[in-house]
Amino acid sequence: DAKTTQPPSMDCAEGRAANLPCNHSTISGNEYVYWYRQIHSQGPQYIIHGLKNNETNEMASLIITEDRKSSTLILPHATLRDTAVYYCIVRVAPGVTGGGNKLTFGTGTQLKVEL
Amino acid sequence: GAGVSQSPRYKVAKRGQDVALRCDPISGHVSLFWYQQALGQGPEFLTYFQNEAQLDKSGLPSDRFFAERPEGSVSTLKIQRTQQEDSAVYLCASSPPGLATNEQFFGPGTRLTVL
Numbered sequence: 692d693a694k695t696t697q698p699p700s701m702d703c704a705e706g707r708a709a710n711l712p713c714n715h716s717t718i719s720g721n722e723y724v725y726w727y728r729q730i731h732s733q734g735p736q737y738i739i740h741g742l743k744n745n746e747t748n749e750m751a752s753l754i755i756t757e758d759r760k761s762s763t764l765i766l767p768h769a770t771l772r773d774t775a776v777y778y779c780i781v782r783v784a785p786g787v788t789g790g791g792n793k794l795t796f797g798t799g800t801q802l803k804v805e806l
Numbered sequence: 807g808a809g810v811s812q813s814p815r816y817k818v819a820k821r822g823q824d825v826a827l828r829c830d831p832i833s834g835h836v837s838l839f840w841y842q843q844a845l846g847q848g849p850e851f852l853t854y855f856q857n858e859a860q861l862d863k864s865g866l867p868s869d870r871f872f873a874e875r876p877e878g879s880v881s882t883l884k885i886q887r888t889q890q891e892d893s894a895v896y897l898c899a900s901s902p903p904g905l906a907t908n909e910q911f912f913g914p915g916t917r918l919t920v921l
Contacts, residue, residue: 732900778848794851795851
């Protein structure tokens with residue numbers, strides 16, 4: 692799986708949008724971008740994933756650049772409960788030749804949402 | 807419905823003791839994963855089951871680590887002759903069948919402290 696690079700920490704004011712960047716310059720054509728987050732003392736939680744198109748769900752939006760070498764996770768209206776470590780993971784989707792099932796986490800971005 | 811549960815939530819062991827950590831995945835989930843998370847780090851993959859078959863154990867750090875899932879549901883991670891470097895949070899995750907999002911659902915983890 693391709694390596695990802697994320698800033699170690701970010702701050703965001705409550706109610707504002709939180710934009711978390713991720714670089715994945717060695718991503719392959721069949722690799723997806725996944726985002727998980729881990730709130731303190733809990734297991735990681737899936738947020739969203741995408742291949743090349745921008746994606747949106749009830750939790751967040753994922754913007755992937757045209758060359759797919761970087762992406763941004765957007766939390767449109769951050770709350771205190773969004774304080775967590777956010778992990779950007781690049782992996783091959785299951786069922787694709789050569790795909791694996793495990794998640795390879797880096798050290799992620801510690802997002803702190805403050806009043 | 808119930809999520810992934812793990813027991814015990816906390817375990818203190820003396821160096822050299824054997825420990826067994828239990829994971830109850832979400833009912834119907836065929837894939838089960840174990841991860842190890844050291845303090846301040848992201849989770850690291852240990853092993854993967856599809857039903858009762860252990861398809862990948864490449865992440866197990868030594869032959870003191872053993873995992874099983876005999877009936878394709880509950881899984882146990884066993885660590886023999888524990889060492890201080892085994893101190894970590896052990897996370898279990900499960901995944902439903904099908905190719906949809908390949909989202910992994912994580913339990914709260916078991917925090918193992920080896921004295």
